[in-house]
């Protein structure tokens with residue numbers, strides 16, 4: 001039994017799946033067979049979400065009606081917005097998102113219908129509503145009037161509009177859209193696996209997605225982008241990068257945005273997000289973060305981390321993109337969820353489609369056969 005145990009389930013095959021393929025040695029990532037680099041180049045988030053959910057690229061008509069369906073589901077139930085008014089000033093946005101997903105169950109017109117059709121509708125509804133929840137959270141939290149969704153705008157464009165109250169320019173919208181595409185899916189990462197475990201008990205979609213959000217929150221997963229920005233603020237400027245990294249490595253600390261369980265070469269999403277960070281920085285006339293990160297990549301290489309299979313991951317540059325797009329730092333964690341919701345839904349549907357309870361075993365390390373001593377005699 002002991003030989004079978006892999007701490008952190010490293011390399012353990014937990015399921016079959018046709019949603020996503022990763023080759024961590026070659027640095028390859030495919031969504032439903034399509035290379036992430038092609039999707040990042042050519043697809044908008046709506047198209048990627050369709051691909052993940054239905055397993056094929058949509059035709060023009062299919063994409064049009066899917067995009068319309070998403071746009072038509074964006075608004076939140078009024079009662080939910082009222083409730084958000086009570087908790088949005090107290091909760092972090094990722095906690096508010098998790099709580100809202102849970103509460104959305106109360107407003108599900110399909111009730112307890114567990115058919116595949118009802119679950120697809122639920123999944124599409126959640127993809128559509130995620131940006132609204134995050135934008136409403138922010139505006140309520142900042143005591144600003146909420147900005148209702150605009151059906152005429154694309155998924156990412158509408159998110160920026162609801163957040164700032166201003167129609168974003170096309171480039172900012174495309175950058176946000178690309179970030180969502182790059183984060184849309186990633187095989188059995190911790191949050192997706194957690195969602196599938198919950199779905200495997202035949203809990204409902206809301207329970208599975210709530211589980212995923214809870215799992216995403218930590219700095220080893222979805223919290224990495226904000227942790228990188230805090231790290232950069234600590235470092236201060238490009239000249240301090242080398243000293244900071246050396247000190248961190250000497251004290252066996254971790255460098256945020258670096259390392260990955262699966263990739264032992266450069267994460268294939270990094271080139272695109274690095275380029276986005278440069279573009280976003282140039283547009284705002286602030287390349288400070290970008291330059292520090294490029295230097296950081298160089299320093300960790302010289303320090304020998306690449307030789308150990310430790311390379312930058314997608315979230316090294318994500319925070320720099322958000323910062324220069326004007327996305328408030330407090331929203332960095334839920335930003336990841338705005339992209340990943342499509343992948344979560346695709347996996348939950350796949351789990352329901354061919355379910356078996358996920359229930360692994362442990363290697364027991366406790367005592368055995370202890371004699372029970374009544375409380376008065378202990």
Ligand code: ACO
Pocket residue numbers: 008219220221222224253254255256257258259260261262310313314315
């Ligand atoms: N900085 C320095 N050393 C590292 C790093 C890092 N970021 N990541 C791994 N290592 C080293 C560890 O110290 C360890 O060294 P040792 O064997 O000498 O003790 C070795 O590499 C293995 O590290 P583990 O933490 O066991 O690797 P694991 O596969 O469990 O962790 C993880 C992967 C959690 C992503 C890790 O690399 C990490 O903590 N990175 C920083 C956080 C981060 O960027 N998370 C985002 C992940 S990607 C995403 O969710 C989008």
